[in-house]
Amino acid sequence: MTHELLTLSAAELARRIQSRAVRVREVIDTHIARIEAVNPAINAVITPDFGTARQTAVSADEYITQHGADDLPPLFGVPITIKDCWPVRGLRFTAGTWQMRDQIADEDAAAVRRLRDAGAIILGKTNCPDLSWMFETTNPIFGRTNNPRALDRSVGGSSGGEAAIIAAGGSPLGLGSDIAGSVRVPAACTGIVSLKPTPGRILTDGHIPQVRGPIAPFNTAGPMARRVEDLALALRVLSETPVRDYQTISLSGRTLIPYTTPFAQRPVISAVMQAADALERAGMRRRAGIRFPMFETLFSYAAMVGKYGYGDVRRILGGGTPYRLWDEIAAIQQGEVRISPQLLFFFALSAPSLRLAEAVGFGERWLEQARREWLALMGDDGVIVVNVLMTGVPYHGWGYTTPFLPPMTPLYNALGLPSAVVPVAWDVHDLPLAVQVVARPGEDEVVLAVAAALEQAFGGWQIAAG
Secondary structure (H helix, E strand, C coil), X not given: CCCHHHHCCHHHHHHHHHCCCCCHHHHHHHHHHHHHHHHHHHCCEEEECHHHHHHHHHHHHHHHHHHCCCCCXXXXXXXXXXXXXXXXXXXXXXXXXXXXXXXXXXXXXXXXXXXXXXXXXXXXXXXXXXXXXXCCCEECCCEECCECCECCXXXXXXXXXXXXXXXXXCCCXXXXXXXXXXXXXXXXXXXXXXXXXXXXXXXXXXXXXXXXXXXXXXXXXXXXXXXHHHHHHHHHHHCCCCCCCHHHCCCCCCEXXXXXXXXXXXXXXXXXXXXXXXXXXXXXXXXXXCCCCHHHHHHHHHHHHHHHCHHHHHHHHCCCCCCCHHHHHHHHHCCCCCCCHHHXXXXXXXXHHHHHHHHHCCCHHHHHHHHXXXXXXXXXXXXXXXXXXXXXXXXXXXXXXCCCCCCXXXXXXXXXXXXXXXXXXXXXXXXXXXXXXXXXXXXXXHHHHHHHHHHHHHCCCCCCCX
16 A cells, blocks of 8 residues: 555645654655665666665754744755756766766755755655756666656656656655756656746756757756645745745636647647646636747757757767767677767757758747747737647657657747646556646746646546556
8 A cells, every 4th residue: 555645745745744743754764665666667766865865854853853843944854856967965966978977966056955955855866868868768877767657668858767756656846957848748758747937937057968058048947746736835945036826826717728739649639628628617718729830949949959059968978079979889889888879869860950950040030030929829818738749658769759759848948938747637558648838938837827727627646556
């Protein structure tokens, strides 16, 4: 039987700790035991820090005994996990790349420090692909992470370790990052919730790789969790700007724009329509038939990432100079894998198309025009509900096919729009079908309010058997 603590939201765990209904040590021990039970199969937590977590829990309980629980910080005693793209003081920090395999972080990332200061207890770090640059979570150091709902399925990427351990009940809350869908795709694959905030709301200091120039706003830190109220709690802790209570936001009369992308399969489209129906019943006003400049946005995103991002990534992967494809292929043939084959394939296949997109003229000017069109079509209060993936949860090896069937997530990095993912249905294999909720810049709390309505309508996260 699943321990009750493994089914509670991070926010509820915080409430029970603050009301002294449960001791911090019990919360931490229960989650560590769950990680130890499921991690051999899913390979999600790659750098555990259980000893420190237990010691911190003992100190937390002693503090409550001596001082009471009236003025505790919001995440006091709540266990969390951190994607390995973020430095955590004293822990191994690889960012999933062979070139950083022996590094130890000497300080916390800014966002990690915020979570610590709020009282959270870090259980360990979770797996990510090489430099978080893939939609499949695998790398040459730690190998592949498996989906706890079906071990032969992908967890997506790049925050796949976070999604896997949260879905399996080993962690109620985690910190991921997202430059193209990296908190949203894994959430969709595993049936948890996540938030890609408006650029600038959460600091990205310390993230590897650092993203520079015009594409810097594309990359955001983002919370991943069991429940929408956990995303709101994390946003309150992490945000650089004031956070509204999403529960006070009325959806009545607000514009709802259901949107499905070309080539989406029927169950995926059905999930979007089910979500739209539920939101209409909640009082939102549906507006159909809107055609967004999707392809112009995607091509501009691709051209800009190719121009401003690929060079830095290739240099880090190559240990200071850009890697050479044939050298890496030769190393793989000799049994020395320094860069994941899926990533090499992705780069080799996508590089010519990215150069072509730039040569044709896609880039900053096209993107700015597309952004103006999107915002005009959304109106002053529009909320988009759209598919994340074009198919159900993919099998392993999806990284080889993403250039042909990409997720519909980079659009909203390019546009700077906040986006949350929430499961709304389960397919014939009992795997999640999720939707994205997208709003205007700065309306992260509106996104959370709509996601919470969908969670209430459809039940949200269910613990995976692992």
